[in-house]
Amino acid sequence: DGGITQSPKYLFRKEGQNVTLSCEQNLNHDAMYWYRQDPGQGLRLIYYSQIVNDFQKGDIAEGYSVSREKKESFPLTVTSAQKNPTAFYLCATRRLATYTQYFGPGTRLTVL
Amino acid sequence: QKEVEQDPGPLSVPEGAIVSLNCTYSNSAFQYFMWYRQYSRKGPELLMYTYSSGNKEDGRFTAQVDKSSKYISLFIRDSQPSDSATYLCAMSAGNQFYFGTGTSLTVIP
Numbered sequence: 001d002g003g004i005t006q007s008p009k010y011l012f013r014k015e016g017q018n019v020t021l022s023c024e025q026n027l028n029h030d031a032m033y034w035y036r037q038d039p040g041q042g043l044r045l046i047y048y049s050q051i052v053n054d055f056q057k058g059d060i061a062e063g064y065s066v067s068r069e070k071k072e073s074f075p076l077t078v079t080s081a082q083k084n085p086t087a088f089y090l091c092a093t094r095r096l097a098t099y100t101q102y103f104g105p106g107t108r109l110t111v112l
Numbered sequence: 113q114k115e116v117e118q119d120p121g122p123l124s125v126p127e128g129a130i131v132s133l134n135c136t137y138s139n140s141a142f143q144y145f146m147w148y149r150q151y152s153r154k155g156p157e158l159l160m161y162t163y164s165s166g167n168k169e170d171g172r173f174t175a176q177v178d179k180s181s182k183y184i185s186l187f188i189r190d191s192q193p194s195d196s197a198t199y200l201c202a203m204s205a206g207n208q209f210y211f212g213t214g215t216s217l218t219v220i221p
Contacts, residue, residue: 033209
């Protein structure tokens with residue numbers, strides 16, 4: 001996990017509710033990423049950000065939103081528009097000009 | 113066609129065996145290749161990182177990249193029960209990363 005924290009570890013949500021997943025890092029890495037992991041599908045990119053106040057959509061951004069107001073923080077909001085949000089969510093960071101990512105411990109979201 | 117293909121296994125070996133894990137890819141622009149180990153319900157942990165073709169060794173682990181065949185491998189020597197996990201390959205040409213689906217490995221004592 002290093003200097004990447006994700007909270008909460010487990011999250012339960014009722015259908016129709018928005019929830020926000022936290023990702024904080026003290027590695028001083030510039031880039032931050034959100035992935036979703038489902039059994040048999042590997043990691044799929046939701047959003048990524050290389051600098052504060054800027055972010056790009058990944059392959060499955062629909063139903064999700066992010067913000068990057070501070071270098072250390074990259075929260076992910078799962079909105080009620082996300083049709084199948086139950087999954088394991090992983091945050092990752094990377095120092096620019098390098099090509100390795102480091103992952104947080106993950107948040108498991110379950111929609112009831 | 114997926115960018116990265118990885119046999120999901122599961123793979124089961126006796127303790128002390130040599131394990132070979134593999135991925136193929138389609139994008140010839142990939143230059144950076146990584147292997148991650150993921151224990152159940154945990155985040156992936158970076159094991160090995162290789163730039164371009166060639167071999168890299170770190171203890172019991174060896175990563176191999178063959179760009180001409182678009183094929184990468186991870187070898188684990190003297191496998192231990194603690195190596196039981198899912199192994200993900202990953203690769204990149206720039207700001208985005210592409211992952212295999214993971215191979216589940218069990219090392220039997």
